[in-house]
Amino acid sequence: MSTPTSEPIAAEHTDSTSHADGASAMDQRLAGLPVRALRLLRATREAIQQQRADEADQLLARAQTWAGGHPEYLRLLGVTRHLQGRPQEAVDVLRRGLEIAPGDALLLMNLGTALRATGDLRAATVALRRACELAPEHAPAWYNLGRALAQDARSGEALDAYERALQLDPAHGGALIGYGDAQRTLGRIDQAAAAYREALKQPNTTRAWVRLANMRTIRFSAEESAWLERLYAAKTLPEADRISIGFAYAKSLEDQRRPIDALSVLNTVNASKRRQLHWDAPAHSAITESILRAFSSPPATAAPKEMGREVIFIVSLPRSGSTLTEQILASHPQVEGANELSDLEIVIEAESRRTGRPFPAWVAQATPEDWRRLGQDYLDRTQRWRRDRPIFTDKALSNWRLIGAAMAMLPGARVVNCRRDPVETCFSCYRQLFAQGHAYTYDVDELASFWRDYDRAMRFWHARYPHRIRDQVLEELVQDPEAQTRGLLDFCGLPFDAACLRFHETPRNVRTVSAAQVRQPLQASGGHAARYGDLLSPLRAALGTR
Numbered sequence: 358m359s360t361p362t363s364e365p366i367a368a369e370h371t372d373s374t375s376h377a378d379g380a381s382a383m384d385q386r387l388a389g390l391p392v393r394a395l396r397l398l399r400a401t402r403e404a405i406q407q408q409r410a411d412e413a414d415q416l417l418a419r420a421q422t423w424a425g426g427h428p429e430y431l432r433l434l435g436v437t438r439h440l441q442g443r444p445q446e447a448v449d450v451l452r453r454g455l456e457i458a459p460g461d462a463l464l465l466m467n468l469g470t471a472l473r474a475t476g477d478l479r480a481a482t483v484a485l486r487r488a489c490e491l492a493p494e495h496a497p498a499w500y501n502l503g504r505a506l507a508q509d510a511r512s513g514e515a516l517d518a519y520e521r522a523l524q525l526d527p528a529h530g531g532a533l534i535g536y537g538d539a540q541r542t543l544g545r546i547d548q549a550a551a552a553y554r555e556a557l558k559q560p561n562t563t564r565a566w567v568r569l570a571n572m573r574t575i576r577f578s579a580e581e582s583a584w585l586e587r588l589y590a591a592k593t594l595p596e597a598d599r600i601s602i603g604f605a606y607a608k609s610l611e612d613q614r615r616p617i618d619a620l621s622v623l624n625t626v627n628a629s630k631r632r633q634l635h636w637d638a639p640a641h642s643a644i645t646e647s648i649l650r651a652f653s654s655p656p657a658t659a660a661p662k663e664m665g666r667e668v669i670f671i672v673s674l675p676r677s678g679s680t681l682t683e684q685i686l687a688s689h690p691q692v693e694g695a696n697e698l699s700d701l702e703i704v705i706e707a708e709s710r711r712t713g714r715p716f717p718a719w720v721a722q723a724t725p726e727d728w729r730r731l732g733q734d735y736l737d738r739t740q741r742w743r744r745d746r747p748i749f750t751d752k753a754l755s756n757w758r759l760i761g762a763a764m765a766m767l768p769g770a771r772v773v774n775c776r777r778d779p780v781e782t783c784f785s786c787y788r789q790l791f792a793q794g795h796a797y798t799y800d801v802d803e804l805a806s807f808w809r810d811y812d813r814a815m816r817f818w819h820a821r822y823p824h825r826i827r828d829q830v831l832e833e834l835v836q837d838p839e840a841q842t843r844g845l846l847d848f849c850g851l852p853f854d855a856a857c858l859r860f861h862e863t864p865r866n867v868r869t870v871s872a873a874q875v876r877q878p879l880q881a882s883g884g885h886a887a888r889y890g891d892l893l894s895p896l897r898a899a900l901g902t903r
Contacts, residue, residue, distance in 0.1 A: 386429045394423035401433050410440040428458040436467055444474035462492035470501050478509040496526035503535050512542045530559035537568060550575050563598040566605035567790050582609040600626045604790040616889045627799040636796035638806040645810040649817050651717035652761030659725035660732045665767025667743055669750045669849055672757040673775035674811055676785035678831035682775050683752050685842055688856045688863040693742050693749040700738040701756055701763060704731055732766030757811055760818045771849055774815050777831040779808055779900050781884040784893060805899035838879050
């Protein structure tokens with residue numbers, strides 16, 4: 358299972374050797390090892406800091422003979438495995454190191470970051486809190502604790518951890534950005550923007566530009582726009598930074614009403630980002646088709662008819678009004694907005710491992726009792742979201758592929774499908790640099806292909822579950838908020854509550870890029886695509902619209 362990240366993994370594993378006395382601190386951690394091992398492990402650490410995972414792996418292989426059982430060797434090996442995208446192996450290695458050195462704060466910090474990457478946020482938080490207890494003056498430990506807490510939807514606690522990191526190191530760029538993220542999640546948009554702008558004064562914080570750009574309610578100043586233009590033109594800018602800067606620069610050009618220039622930059626940075634990612638549009642379409650075939654007839658289930666009545670699934674493509682819909686529902690006193698949960702996908706993946714067959718290959722063999730069991734697993738996993746309110750939203754957008762399984766597992770659940778004009782949807786995705794995933798959004802033809810897969814699937818599910826799925830059309834919601842809100846609440850079995858019309862006043866955690874937008878009342882807008890006119894003809898042609 359993947360974990361959202363917005364910065365190099367090595368930055369998460371920063372240790373005390375990053376300070377001026379780094380060499381002596383490293384020597385202390387390598388006490389008792391021969392000079393040859395000391396030299397190799399110093400080089401390993403340098404390779405890790407430069408994101409050169411293969412080089413670090415080779416250096417560790419050479420050092421194994423002399424240092425293989427040393428806790429610092431195991432620590433660096435664990436960090437390397439994490440850097441290689443093998444976090445579970447990293448966890449295993451780091452735990453071996455802790456068996457040798459159970460009170461090592463750096464090992465605990467590195468273990469916490471690796472556990473966070475596996476999705477085990479509870480264990481990650483335990484390890485990172487212990488690291489902070491053992492090394493209370495170590496800013497990176499507090500920073501990483503903040504990241505784990507933020508990912509676990511504990512934004513208030515995350516804010517406290519980031520504040521502690523910044524008390525210890527006011528120039529910690531990652532902590533400044535994390536602090537801004539937490540403030541944005543809590544709806545404190547001005548404080549978030551201020552933190553991002555402060556982060557820009559520090560080195561290696563270009564991602565703060567993207568954070569500012571993603572808060573679509575924030576306009577860049579003339580000075581910031583000029584700064585972005587200079588940065589984007591810099592010949593020495595690393596490719597990853599150029600992509601981040603490019604998306605922000607395109608936003609500043611939009612603010613200046615220069616659509617031709619903005620689209621030119623977007624085309625360039627999207628193409629660059631796409632080259633870094635793997636995406637197979639025909640394979641995705643084939644998988645979608647296999648899922649629809651597997652559920653050509655709704656499977657029999659032993660789950661009671663009302664099982665899952667606590668759940669409202671919200672599905673859509675990104676940038677289709679899903680955060681707005683969740684904010685409206687979460688403004689109701691009976692509904693907890695849980696944001697984007699991975700639990701449904703985790704339950705399905707676990708069943709695939711149990712059966713030894715990938716989803717949906719095992720669907721035909723699933724018994725009615727299997728579906729009931731899977732539904733109960735999901736409800737057990739999501740119990741935390743029903744502590745204060747009886748109903749919760751699950752806004753994992755990609756669950757549109759799993760609706761057939763969700764309906765068999767949870768017959769009482771409801772699905773709200775957020776729709777928006779396809780050109781506006783796809784172009785809004787194209788203007789967005791995502792922290793992780795959504796590889797299909799960086800190419801116009803692949804975006805259109807993905808939208809067609811989604812559209813075909815949702816029409817399929819509608820035909821089979823007509824009373825359990827509602828289309829929530831963004832344009833209709835903007836045009837008539839009260840009628841659409843009443844219809845949404847009625848579909849969800851909820852009495853009308855006027856607070857849902859004042860959704861922008863609702864204090865809650867919103868962990869998506871739309872966090873700033875849903876803090877404002879609904880506003881009529883012609884959309885961004887309309888401002889580009891014929892410049893978007895290739896997208897319209899790919900979607901089959903004119």
